[in-house]
Every structure is written in structure tokens, then in C-alpha cells.
Amino acid sequence: MQLPAHIEEHIESMVRGIPLATLIKHFQQYSLSYRDGMSSQISLPSQMEKICYLATRMPATFGAVTAVFQECERRIGKVSSLLDFGAGPGTAFLSALELGWELKSAMLLEKSQEFIALGKQWTPSWVIWQKGDLVKLHAVPKSDVAIFSYSLGEIPEQNFKELLAKAWDATQKAIVIVEPGTPRGFKRILQAREYLIGLGGRVVAPCPCNAPCPMTNTEWCHFSIRISRSSLHRRIKHAQLGYEDEKFCYMILAKEEGSPCKERVIKTPQHVSGRIVLTLCTASGIQNKIVSKKEKDVFVFAKKTHWGMCF
Template sequence: MLQTFANLPLKINEAISNLLSRQETTEWISRAEKLHSSYMTREKDGEGNYINDFQDVLAYLGLRIPSTYAQIFGVLSQVQEIIPSWEPKSLLDIGSGPGTGIWATKEIWPSIETATCIDKEKYFLSVGEELTNKALEKVKTTWKQEDITQLKVNSAQFDLVIIANVLNELSDSQQKILLGQAYNHSSGIIVIIEPGTSYGVNIIRKTAQTLIDKGNLLAPYINNSFVDDSQEWIHFPQRFIRPDFLRRIRQQMRTSSLMASDWEETKYAYVAVGKIPPEEEVWGRVIGPIKKQKGFLEVSTLTKDEIEVVRVLKRHKKEYSFAKNLQWGQIIRDSSNVIA
């Protein structure tokens, strides 16, 4: 079931707040402002690496972690809809940062027992280990600093592999190498996530085309069928309540005296590929906001064959009532739900 808000788990929120409170506030907020500007540039051209020291990691925690968590949580929620009885026990998080993937995975699947987090930045790993040890129970976690394009996890297999906001930092050849290695280490599902920008959506499109011959396209695609979305962006939103530390940053960045909003919406694109099949076939997935027109609703829907804008007439009361409550990202199990 998709959630309107995907907020940081309380214990993680508290652990981050406590860590930031021990630091010089003006320093990490100033770094966060610079980091925001740098990331806006990177999301346009897909280039750049801006984590250079411990202060940058603190800035990342304050600025980016809530939205990154929300993205991963939103994706895993959609995957769980397709395979509701699956209970993964092991996780490999590639380009893990401070371990955001573990936190989201544990919320969706409490069955997770072990996790391996790999990142090239030692400061991410040290901070992640501190936060996870304090706030996350019953997950045995291994932290590894290494080049993510040359994985050194031997022949280990993991039920779930997550690669979140990583491919945009790599060349095309590096992406292919990493995807091949990651898939080989997956015994269940591999999930790739990118920002919901034109650049991120394009990466996900190419990734889906690369992996379709290897396994089942579980989500967001329907019934293992790739649909070209070059004319439409297949991406999704996830809202979250801003923690106090993020509200402070956003308030500092405002040019007016008005208070920053309590909530935020992040956009993401993703593909989930499985060595296991979906538990049921569905007709479609909502890939845009429900648009209310005079006398009907428009539901932008991804099916196994195409991207279709379904018109649901108001006089068809049952279908109209169903359609008006649909969420962007939600699956539609049968066409009869919206087509009279």
C-alpha cells in the first residue's frame, strides 16, 4: 500500500538530529546551501562529485537524506505491491551513502537480517555505522569502502540489491559493468533508482532495456513488458514531512521571511528487475496525477502495451469513484476498474 508521506523513521531522525546538534550549526548549514547549488547543477548535466570531507557528509545528512529515504521507500513500496508475500533476508546497498537503503528496506520488510553497504566515501560509512548502530536493531551490517565499479563481495548472493542515485555519477561503460556485477550478486530483486529528472529518467530507460533479457521487469513496467517512454517521463512523486534540521536549512535558503513548508515532495524514476516472478499479473500502473475535467477524469496509465490516457466518465459512477481515489504510482489490477 502506497503511503502519502514517507518520513524518516523516528530513531533515525533522532540520531541525525543529535549528530548535527554536536556540530557547529552555521558550518553545516552553509555547506548544505553550497551542496544544494551543486546538486542542482549535477541533476541538469549528470556530472560532479561534491562529498569531500566530514562537513560535506553532515550537510548531506541535513539536506538530502530525508528525500533520498523517501525515494527509496516509495520504490520499495511499489515493489512490495507486486510481490506481497516476499520476505527478503539479505541486502546489498551499492553506493550506500550513510545506509539510507537499509533504513527504508527494514521499514518495508522487517524480515531483513543482514546488510552489506558499499561506498567509496569513508566519511559516509563511518557516519552510517554510527547512525545505524544507534537506531536500527537486529540488522547485522557490514560496511565496505571500495570502488563500486569493481565489487569485491566474492560470490555472495543477496535477496535484494539497491543502487540508488549512483548511475548518474558513472560513464555508460561503468554503468554496464556495475549493472552486470550487481545482477550476478542478486538472488532475488535488483532495484535501480535515479532522480525524476529528464537525465535520471533516461538512465532508467536504458537500464531497463539492458536488463530486460536477464530477468523479469517487475516494476514499474507491467507484466515484464518494456514500454518506451521517450515521449513521456515515467517517474513518481513521494512526499515527506521535513525534519526540524531540514526546515532550518530550507528557511535559511529562503529569500523571503515566509516560513518554509513543513513538507516536501521528491520525484524519482526506477526499475526493479527480478529473478523471481511477480505474484500476480496486473493491467496497469498510474504514471501521473489524476486530472479532473468537465464530466470525466483522465488517468495516465502504463500498461504492458503502451502509455494510455484513460477517460473515466462521471456517469459511470463505480469506475469514477475508483479512479478519483487512485494515487500516482498505484497499480490497477483490472481494466474494468476504470473502463466501463
């Protein structure tokens, strides 16, 4: 997974003439906050830090959201309108375009004027950008899908439910939430899940049903997507590999029944001596399923199965 070529080229053009040492310094300043889980969408006070974000975090955000949007389309069908709470530079909108969504309208809500200015450079003129603090929102338009992409973790506890209620009221098909694949990100996902189920939401992914999450206090439900690193990305991070694995949590809650999968693979399948061991989340809880070579068709399918897929 990687950013569209024209976006990568645009970011490359923005950093021309900036010393690499300067980029590395600003990258290090905000990356510590992300690793420590201090915020799901880092507060970036300077223009330089925003540029570093585009080069080093935007690809991972794009990859995670694209993977979740693919799942969203499988569960609720076509989407024609999008409402983004905390849009950053428009990453989720770009993911929707990359997947070929035929959007007729999109409103992107973002508090940073700098991110709005950047996002307007690569989003169509018909996209509506609205500047403002999410907790001070009043009316928002109806939309098929509302998304919180690495932004819900920024919302103060006292404003959390009120904002979710506004988003739910505006949603015609589903709310999509993506957070870092950390215990803290998962906790926020669970809080949103419980509250939205109380409003009538139906979980369509990744969970197979609305039952309480069976994960224990020592585990958290998260997934992974492999992200290609550009040359600039590698230089800023002092990275040798041409890729990185982005861990993320997500939840999709629909207004209607949708079509959740009955069993989801929640860990990397284990291949051992003619058998494949799958850890599955089911309506009855977490179960380990052993598939042997004797089950020919099932075994062939299990060999193609990976973490995050339906089984």
C-alpha cells in the same frame, strides 16, 4: 514520509554547536550539483557537507526508497537479504527496517569511510559494511535484492554494464534501481532496463511489461513522494513549508515472472466535471482513460487513485 525519529534526533545532535550560517554555506555548495544533475549521489568531500546531506537529502532519499521498496514487496514478495551498491549512510537499509522486512543478512557497499562510520551508528552490528569503489568490486554475496539507490548515475559509462552484470549475478530475486526524477536519471534507468532485460530480467515495476518504453523524447517516467521537513531541514534550506516533494525514477527487474500491474497511473489524475481522466502506461502503450460517475465502482476507485498507483 519522514525519517525515523531516532535518526532525526541523532542528526540533530550532530549539528549542535555548528553555526547555522556554516551549515547553509555547505548545503549550497553541494545542492547546486544536485539540481544541475551532475551526479545522482553527490560527491561530498568534507565532513560538514556530509552532515548537511544527512539533514537535507537523506530524508528525501529515504522517502523515495521506502516507496519503491513497498512496490518491490508487492511485486516479488518477502525479502530476507539485501545487497546495497553505494549505500551512503545506510538509507536503503533503514527503509527496509522501517517497512518491517525481516532481513537475515545485509551487505552495504560504500566508498566513503565517513558515511560508513555514520551508518554504523544506526545499523545493527550484524550488518556488513564493505568499503571500496563499486567499479573495482570482485565477488559479492548472493542476496534476494540488490539495490542501486541514487548511485548508478555515478558509474562511468565504460564500467556500467560490468557492474550491472555482477549485481544481476548476485541477485536471487530482483534488482532495484532508484535515480533522481530528471531526464538524466531516467536515461540511466532506461539504459539499465535494456541491458538487464538482455540478461533475462523481467520488469515488474513500474512498467507493465518488458516492451520498449513508450515515453517520447520530451517526457520521462518519474514519480513523486511528499517528504516532511524537520525544523533543522527548514532552517538550512530557508524553507517555509513543512514538506517537499521528491521526484524520482525507479525500475525493479526480477529473476522470475513476478506480478507487474497491468496499468500504472503515470501522471496526476485530472478531475473534471464528473469525470476523472487517468494517464496510464499499459502493455499497449500510453493511454488516457476517462472514468465517469456512471461507472460507480470504478469511479469510486479512480477517486482514490493517485500518481504512481496501479489501476
